Amino acid sequence: MIPEGFAQITHLFGGSGCPTGAAVVFGISNPGDGGAGPIAEAVHGYWAEEIMPVLSSPVTLLETVVKKGPDNTGASGSFSSPIAGGASGDVNPGVAILVKKNTDLGGRRGRGRMYIPGVDEADVGNGGVITGGALTTLQTAIDSWFDRFLDVVDGGVPVLLHEQWKDSNGNLHPANPADLPDPTPIISFAVQALTATQRRRLRR
Numbered sequence: 001m002i003p004e005g006f007a008q009i010t011h012l013f014g015g016s017g018c019p020t021g022a023a024v025v026f027g028i029s030n031p032g033d034g035g036a037g038p039i040a041e042a043v044h045g046y047w048a049e050e051i052m053p054v055l056s057s058p059v060t061l062l063e064t065v066v067k068k069g070p071d072n073t074g075a076s077g078s079f080s081s082p083i084a085g086g087a088s089g090d091v092n093p094g095v096a097i098l099v100k101k102n103t104d105l106g107g108r109r110g111r112g113r114m115y116i117p118g119v120d121e122a123d124v125g126n127g128g129v130i131t132g133g134a135l136t137t138l139q140t141a142i143d144s145w146f147d148r149f150l151d152v153v154d155g156g157v158p159v160l161l162h163e164q165w166k167d168s169n170g171n172l173h174p175a176n177p178a179d180l181p182d183p184t185p186i187i188s189f190a191v192q193a194l195t196a197t198q199r200r201r202l203r204r
Contacts, residue, residue, distance in 0.1 A: 001163060002069035006030050006183050008161060009043050010065040013117055015084065017058025017091030022117040026101065027183055028149070028156035036066040036077030039156070048083040050145035054137055055085035055118030089120030095128065097138060098192040103160050103184045110184065112160045115196050128195040139191045146189055159183035 002008050007030040013022040024047075030039070044064035052061055061083045068074035097119050101112030123134035130138070149157055162180045165173055174180060 001177055001180055002027070002067060002071050002074060002161060003183065004070045004074070006159060006161065007036070007039060007066050007068045007074075007156065009040075010067075011044070011047055011061060012063045012065065013059055014062050015058050015060035017056060017085075017093060018060070018117045019093055022059075022096070022115070024114050024116055026112075026114060026186075027159040027161035029159055029183070029185075030068055030156055036068050036075045037079065038077075039068075040064045040066040040077050040079035043156075044079045044081060046145055046148040048081070050148060051116070051141050052083050053086035054141045055116070056087050056089045056091045056120045057085045058091045059118035060084045085118050087118075087120060089122055091118060092121050092124070093117070094197055095119060095121075095124060096196045097130070098194065098196040099142060100190045100192060101158075101160055101186045102188045102190060103186055105160075105184050110160070112186070114189075119195065124195055128197055129193050130191075130195060135191060135193055142189045142191055158186040158189075160186055 006027055008025065008027050011024040043066070044061070047064070048061055063078055063080040065076065065078045067076045096115035096117055099114050099116060101114065103110045103112070119130065120134065123131050125131055146158065161183050167173060
């Protein structure tokens with residue numbers, strides 16, 4: 001759910017290393033009355049400049065879509081400028097880099113993840129573990145990308161957008177969407193050593 005004053009960012013990927021497409025999704029606080037299109041162009045640039053150089057060239061950042069809250073009436077916009085990964089190497093389309101979104105909240109409400117395509121096959125060892133040097137390079141890139149948001153005066157800060165969830169009996173929690181907590185500021189992003197290997201996760 002995207003409340004007023006926040007926005008959802010979706011980076012869309014393609015290329016031969018991503019034949020069925022992939023998406024990276026996260027929320028940001030949405031300052032002032034800035035249009036969705038200019039926001040999309042700015043954050044597209046952040047990802048293109050900080051993350052794409054360390055991803056393999058068979059993966060391409062295609063487009064960035066912004067949806068402002070509230071869900072039903074908030075503006076949307078997009079920016080398209082294809083940028084291929086800057087690193088050489090082959091890509092396994094079924095493998096994604098797993099990045100945890102960390103907040104100050106504990107429990108289910110305080111956790112988030114995103115799945116990034118484009119890790120070099122040569123950097124993934126037995127059991128799907130990213131080698132130490134590559135892991136450090138990826139984490140450095142993620143930290144620099146996060147800093148781009150924090151360095152902008154009055155800029156949008158990444159947040160965890162909360163959704164209703166179902167228990168084992170299929171009951172939604174909370175029952176009323178209006179009772180969802182406000183989006184939670186993300187304090188850090190942590191690249192995990194173990195990759196994600198389910199293809200469906202690349203679309204989240």
